[in-house]
Amino acid sequence: MTTSALTSATRRRRPKRQAGWRGLIYIAPAMALVTLFFVLPVLFTLWMSLHKWPLLGEPAWIGLRNYTRMFTDARFFNALGFTAHYTLIVTIAIFAVAFPLAIFVEKQRPLVSLYRTIVFLPVVVGLASASLLWVWLANVDSGLFAPLFDILGLTSGRINLLAKFDTAFLTIIVMVVWKIAGFTMIILLTGLQAIPAELTEAARIDGAGRWQRFRHLTLPLMRRTMALALILSVTGSILAFDQFYIMTSGGPQNKMISVVYYIFNQSFVSFNLGYGAALSIALLLILVTLSVVQLWLLKVGDERP
Amino acid sequence: MRTRREIRARKALRDRIVYHGIGIGTAFFFLAPFAVSFLASFRPNSESGRPPLPPWPISGLSFDAYRALDSFGAGIWQHMFNSLLVSIGTVVLTVAVSVLAGYGFSRYRFPFKNALFVLIIATLMVPFQSILTPLFIILARLGLNNSLVGLMLVYVTLQLPFSVFMMRNAFDAVPKEIEEAARIDGARDLKLLVRVLLPLVMPGIATVSIFAFLNAWNEFFAALVLLSSNDNYTLPVLMTAVRAGRLGAINWGAVQAGVAVMVVPCLFVFLLLQRYYMRGLMAGAVK
Numbered sequence: 001m002t003t004s005a006l007t008s009a010t011r012r013r014r015p016k017r018q019a020g021w022r023g024l025i026y027i028a029p030a031m032a033l034v035t036l037f038f039v040l041p042v043l044f045t046l047w048m049s050l051h052k053w054p055l056l057g058e059p060a061w062i063g064l065r066n067y068t069r070m071f072t073d074a075r076f077f078n079a080l081g082f083t084a085h086y087t088l089i090v091t092i093a094i095f096a097v098a099f100p101l102a103i104f105v106e107k108q109r110p111l112v113s114l115y116r117t118i119v120f121l122p123v124v125v126g127l128a129s130a131s132l133l134w135v136w137l138a139n140v141d142s143g144l145f146a147p148l149f150d151i152l153g154l155t156s157g158r159i160n161l162l163a164k165f166d167t168a169f170l171t172i173i174v175m176v177v178w179k180i181a182g183f184t185m186i187i188l189l190t191g192l193q194a195i196p197a198e199l200t201e202a203a204r205i206d207g208a209g210r211w212q213r214f215r216h217l218t219l220p221l222m223r224r225t226m227a228l229a230l231i232l233s234v235t236g237s238i239l240a241f242d243q244f245y246i247m248t249s250g251g252p253q254n255k256m257i258s259v260v261y262y263i264f265n266q267s268f269v270s271f272n273l274g275y276g277a278a279l280s281i282a283l284l285l286i287l288v289t290l291s292v293v294q295l296w297l298l299k300v301g302d303e304r305p
Numbered sequence: 306m307r308t309r310r311e312i313r314a315r316k317a318l319r320d321r322i323v324y325h326g327i328g329i330g331t332a333f334f335f336l337a338p339f340a341v342s343f344l345a346s347f348r349p350n351s352e353s354g355r356p357p358l359p360p361w362p363i364s365g366l367s368f369d370a371y372r373a374l375d376s377f378g379a380g381i382w383q384h385m386f387n388s389l390l391v392s393i394g395t396v397v398l399t400v401a402v403s404v405l406a407g408y409g410f411s412r413y414r415f416p417f418k419n420a421l422f423v424l425i426i427a428t429l430m431v432p433f434q435s436i437l438t439p440l441f442i443i444l445a446r447l448g449l450n451n452s453l454v455g456l457m458l459v460y461v462t463l464q465l466p467f468s469v470f471m472m473r474n475a476f477d478a479v480p481k482e483i484e485e486a487a488r489i490d491g492a493r494d495l496k497l498l499v500r501v502l503l504p505l506v507m508p509g510i511a512t513v514s515i516f517a518f519l520n521a522w523n524e525f526f527a528a529l530v531l532l533s534s535n536d537n538y539t540l541p542v543l544m545t546a547v548r549a550g551r552l553g554a555i556n557w558g559a560v561q562a563g564v565a566v567m568v569v570p571c572l573f574v575f576l577l578l579q580r581y582y583m584r585g586l587m588a589g590a591v592k
Contacts, residue, residue: 023410023415023418026406027406027409027410029401029402030403031406033461033465034424034462037458037462039424041436042431048438109324117576119331121336121572124575124582125567126525126541128544129564129568132544132548132564132567133338133342135560141354141356142355143356143557144358147358151358241434242525246544260432263434264530276438280435283432283434284432287430
């Protein structure tokens with residue numbers, strides 16, 4: 001008994017050990033890239049954040065002073081506040097558009113896949129392209145909106161949408177909804193289609209109205225999908241940069257500087273690379289925290305039926 | 306009886322009109338910006354500064370806007386070439402690296418296998434925007450600062466979590482018996498992978514490719530930071546120069562032409578390979 005167990009163990013171990021090295025060879029290129037362009041930069045960011053690091057000249061160790069500076073930096077808090085404000089509004093706006101759209105394209109009806117595809121089109125173009133397109137549309141002299149609103153009598157005369165914070169903010173929100181809603185729609189659609197038809201049918205037979213079915217059947221069953229769509233929207237919005245850089249250059253009155261924009265300015269305009277690294281670590285912590293919350297949210301969705 | 310049927314028919318007709326009414330309205334909102342910009346890009350210089358009402362050229366089709374776009378940077382062909390080079394390079398490298406890694410993770414056992422897989426996936430949690438400064442410095446040390454190859458390597462790394470995950474699932478779905486049969490026939494290792502398994506995971510490769518292409522073609526922030534000389538700019542970075550204008554005047558015709566040049570390849574690739582794109586999206590969503 002023991003001898004046979006031993007021999008079978010050695011027999012099994014041998015090809016396994018050989019395979020062990022082979023497997024590592026196959027994943028080596030991926031690991032090399034991840035190490036060189038990901039793990040190393042993350043560690044390097046931590047290291048840099050403890051230095052005063054000018055573009056030219058020697059970096060000097062300053063301990064945690066970059067981090068203490070962060071807590072007294074009013075512009076950083078403005079950027080944080082603006083990013084939070086933007087994330088909240090844009091997420092609500094995207095859901096308000098994407099949820100009805102998902103319900104609209106859920107049933108198999110004539111032309112439904114065409115409508116789905118059209119709504120999805122802006123998702124596949126770049127945010128930079130979309131920003132460029134819309135900054136033209138919103139331009140007061142050569143764009144579409146100002147003269148169109150004027151002709152339709154919505155405004156008296158042409159107004160410069162991008163000159164005031166509120167209208168510029170609204171323009172960017174509409175642009176982002178146009179760009180992203182199709183994506184959120186498809187995510188929500190997968191959740192809607194996963195709801196068994198028998199369940200809805202049973203509720204209908206039991207006399208539940210359309211709203212009741214939505215409120216007590218669809219929404220609870222969509223919890224997991226909505227958590228996913230929510231997290232994707234929130235993490236995406238926190239990292240927003242392209243639209244503010246291209247459409248308003250952070251204006252008017254520098255009120256549209258997002259966190260990533262502020263890090264960009266500190267690191268690559270003012271060349272405070274050490275301080276930029278400390279800000280990056282703060283951003284990284286915020287997003288990792290959110291990812292942990294995401295996993296927790298999805299788990300909670302799993303436990304409840 | 307008859308009236309009842311009539312009422313039902315009328316209700317069905319009304320439902321259909323409401324449905325298509327909403328559908329057409331929605332389609333209009335999502336298509337109009339593309340259509341307006343695309344039509345307007347064919348207006349002559351004399352019209353390009355005016356509002357697009359109507360958006361199409363009034364005094365004849367013209368390529369003035371594209372000629373104006375060509376006068377920026379190192380010429381539009383150069384920048385299209387840069388963007389294409391980076392995007393296609395990213396696709397090829399991403400496919401090569403993720404096929405190898407997907408195969409390794411699916412078929413082999415080795416120490417720390419799960420930890421290494423989680424490490425690759427976990428990179429999704431860290432925004433690349435926060436590690437650009439060290440990337441800039443590391444690329445400079447490697448002699449790859451302001452280089453399209455350096456940018457390409459960064460893009461490949463960004464694609465890896467999704468791509469390795471997709472390819473591992475693709476290989477997991479291939480029955481082991483096929484591999485064993487091929488092994489008996491004398492195919493081994495890379496030969497086995499390329500000749501026998503590669504055709505079977507083609508759908509996964511298509512999905513990985515389309516995401517790699519679109520993300521590399523559209524990426525703006527890393528390109529803005531990592532490229533410093535005019536000649537190397539990819540299209541989105543070139544467009545910031547067009548957007549900034551010359552002597553305070555912006556040539557909106559060039560902006561429209563630039564948008565068309567950047568957008569049309571994306572729409573084309575997506576419409577051609579929509580099935581594979583949606584598969585990838587679903588896989589990501591279900592994960």
